[in-house]
Amino acid sequence: MNWLIDFFGDAANWSGPDGIPLRVLEHLVFAGLSLLLAVVLAVPLGLWIGHTGKGAVLVVLSANAARALPTLGLLVLVVLLMGVGTIAPVLIPLVALAVPPILVNTYEGIRGVDPELRDAAYGMGLRGRQVLGGVLVPVALPLILLGMRTAAIQVVATATVAAYVGLGGLGRYIIDGLATKDYPRAIGGAVLVAALALAVQGLFALVQRISVSPGVSGRQRIR
Amino acid sequence: MITFDGVTKRYPDGTVAVDDLSLEVPTGEITVFVGPSGCGKTTSLRMINRMIDPSGGRILLDGVDVTTIDPPTLRRGIGYVIQQAGLFPHRKIVDNVATVPYLLGWDKKKARARAMELLERVGLDLRLAERYPFQLSGGQQQRVGVARALAADPPVLLMDEPFSAVDPIVRASLQEELLRLQAELNKTIVFVTHDIDEAIKLGDRVAVLRVGGRLAQLADPATLLAEPADDFVREFLGRDRGIRRLSFVPGDGLRLRGDLTVPVSAEVSSVRGTAEAWLVVVGDDGGPLGWIAPKDLPDSGTLAEVPAAPYGTFVRGRDSLRSALDAALLSPSGNAVAVDGSGRVVGVATREALDEALARVADGARG
Ligand SMILES: Nc1ncnc2c1ncn2[C@@H]1O[C@H](COP(=O)(O)OP(=O)(O)O)[C@@H](O)[C@H]1O
Ligand SMILES: [Mg+2]
Numbered sequence: 331m332n333w334l335i336d337f338f339g340d341a342a343n344w345s346g347p348d349g350i351p352l353r354v355l356e357h358l359v360f361a362g363l364s365l366l367l368a369v370v371l372a373v374p375l376g377l378w379i380g381h382t383g384k385g386a387v388l389v390v391l392s393a394n395a396a397r398a399l400p401t402l403g404l405l406v407l408v409v410l411l412m413g414v415g416t417i418a419p420v421l422i423p424l425v426a427l428a429v430p431p432i433l434v435n436t437y438e439g440i441r442g443v444d445p446e447l448r449d450a451a452y453g454m455g456l457r458g459r460q461v462l463g464g465v466l467v468p469v470a471l472p473l474i475l476l477g478m479r480t481a482a483i484q485v486v487a488t489a490t491v492a493a494y495v496g497l498g499g500l501g502r503y504i505i506d507g508l509a510t511k512d513y514p515r516a517i518g519g520a521v522l523v524a525a526l527a528l529a530v531q532g533l534f535a536l537v538q539r540i541s542v543s544p545g546v547s548g549r550q551r552i553r
Numbered sequence: 554m555i556t557f558d559g560v561t562k563r564y565p566d567g568t569v570a571v572d573d574l575s576l577e578v579p580t581g582e583i584t585v586f587v588g589p590s591g592c593g594k595t596t597s598l599r600m601i602n603r604m605i606d607p608s609g610g611r612i613l614l615d616g617v618d619v620t621t622i623d624p625p626t627l628r629r630g631i632g633y634v635i636q637q638a639g640l641f642p643h644r645k646i647v648d649n650v651a652t653v654p655y656l657l658g659w660d661k662k663k664a665r666a667r668a669m670e671l672l673e674r675v676g677l678d679l680r681l682a683e684r685y686p687f688q689l690s691g692g693q694q695q696r697v698g699v700a701r702a703l704a705a706d707p708p709v710l711l712m713d714e715p716f717s718a719v720d721p722i723v724r725a726s727l728q729e730e731l732l733r734l735q736a737e738l739n740k741t742i743v744f745v746t747h748d749i750d751e752a753i754k755l756g757d758r759v760a761v762l763r764v765g766g767r768l769a770q771l772a773d774p775a776t777l778l779a780e781p782a783d784d785f786v787r788e789f790l791g792r793d794r795g796i797r798r799l800s801f802v803p804g805d806g807l808r809l810r811g812d813l814t815v816p817v818s819a820e821v822s823s824v825r826g827t828a829e830a831w832l833v834v835v836g837d838d839g840g841p842l843g844w845i846a847p848k849d850l851p852d853s854g855t856l857a858e859v860p861a862a863p864y865g866t867f868v869r870g871r872d873s874l875r876s877a878l879d880a881a882l883l884s885p886s887g888n889a890v891a892v893d894g895s896g897r898v899v900g901v902a903t904r905e906a907l908d909e910a911l912a913r914v915a916d917g918a919r920g
Binding site: 452544 | 602604624625626627628629633635636638639640641642643644645652653656686701
């Protein structure tokens with residue numbers, strides 16, 4: 331506990347370029363940008379293959395294979411190819427990390443909707459897009475959000491690798507702390523990452539509450 | 554009117570689900586497709602709203618080949634009810650019912666008002682309107698399914714085993730409700746079921762299909778029961794066919810006796826001498842109170858003090874011969890009490906009268 335007080339209690343750690351607020355912000359920028367890119371890539375693709383059933387096996391197989399990619403290895407590779415200087419090298423492995431859970435869950439969510447329901451929607455005269463947007467997505471939303479939450483937590487935890495290639499973020503504390511045997515700093519960094527992951531979890535719980543229909547989540551409303 | 558003109562459906566795997574089906578579904582009537590599982594009922598039904606397209610032949614809706622109409626447009630004009638209701642779980646009941654009006658671009662207020670009207674029509678408590686489907690029982694969901702199909706007032710309604718998944722009591726009430734609605738709305742309804750009793754109860758006409766989607770017989774229920782076209786239909790109709798036929802024979806033809814009634818205010822002494830084995834006691838309001846046997850009466854007092862035996866009634870001019878027979882079997886006298894629409898006794902159908910009527914039915918079956 332003392333170590334934590336040493337780190338968090340030191341006023342010098344709360345300001346300047348190596349201060350906690352800036353490091354947290356950097357970390358959130360890496361994680362947030364990667365997640366955003368992954369969502370933009372994986373959600374439409376997942377919706378499309380879930381709805382049409384086209385290329386499903388191929389996409390899901392490759393998504394699962396991508397999960398096996400070592401993030402750090404990929405990072406090193408990208409840096410070797412692109413050099414350092416921008417944040418692009420760190421975004422690529424993080425996006426690669428975030429895409430599979432979002433893609434697979436979106437696909438599974440859409441495909442898993444009760445065929446009777448899909449059938450009823452067409453039978454009422456909805457067009458393909460209306461079936462997807464008006465029925466399948468709202469019903470599959472809990473699973474889609476679960477995929478995003480899994481991805482978000484992984485990305486927040488893994489964005490520490492940015493420090494390996496000279497970028498900021500909370501990984502700085504961990505790497506620098508370990509390098510200089512400043513253990514309070516390393517542990518403080520790890521604690522901050524964990525706290526951020528928890529905050530992300532809370533944020534998603536909130537989004538889920540707001541966006542998922544009570545008729546789907548089964549939350550009983552007494553009236 | 555819906556016309557099947559030599560319709561065939563062969564699935565990609567080679568299964569011939571419907572084979573050269575030709576029949577007409579008249580406007581404003583309930584036509585039931587009935588037959589064993591897998592005989593092509595669902596396939597036939599779904600070709601009407603183009604959920605499936607035929608591989609041969611044509612289906613005409615008021616003379617227009619349905620395959621020339623864009624499927625979503627076609628479907629918005631045809632109500633569709635399926636077995637598990639298929640309600641949208643994320644939408645409130647009222648919005649589920651308003652689905653097609655919304656699609657047709659009605660404004661939200663008008664669509665919701667229409668939905669509320671329909672919920673009432675199908676006998677649902679309006680407080681359910683703001684609930685979600687999972688908060689309703691199976692029977693309630695099925696009613697919502699019917700309301701949703703009716704929302705945009707389509708002239709045609711397709712129903713695929715809509716009541717098969719609910720328990721028998723709820724099923725019976727849903728069937729009654731459908732008949733009541735149909736009496737008001739006069740839709741052209743195609744109703745699919747594997748249950749012959751349901752078919753006979755609901756159908757103005759019943760199409761019996763055999764496996765392979767071939768039409769075995771198309772007839773009104775009374776004719777179907779009286780004159781099954783072949784052994785397949787006879788077997789499918791099952792046991793009790795003779796008794797069930799009586800449901801379609803009006804009770805009007807029964808000879809009634811008016812001399813077997815006695816007012817409740819009569820003195821015992823005035824009836825004891827009668828030769829009849831049983832008399833029906835009539836209350837001051839004209840309704841029946843029960844049967845008495847004159848030879849078992851006490852010595853004095855009025856009939857009001859005499860315990861009467863149970864009785865059964867049928868409404869003359871409305872009930873069938875089957876109801877009359879049922880009424881007779883409910884009383885120890887073996888006679889049925891005939892009443893008018895307001896429950897006043899109009900006479901008694903004796904065993905002899907029932908016997909004559911049954912003999913006439915049996916004669917009809919011979920010819
Ligand atoms: N999509 C399909 N592909 C292949 N065969 C099918 C398909 N749908 C139905 N069938 C077959 O067609 C026949 C008729 O099916 P269906 O119309 O569902 O019958 P029913 O509704 O009378 O039970 C059955 O043998 C069934 O297995
Ligand atoms: Mg079927």
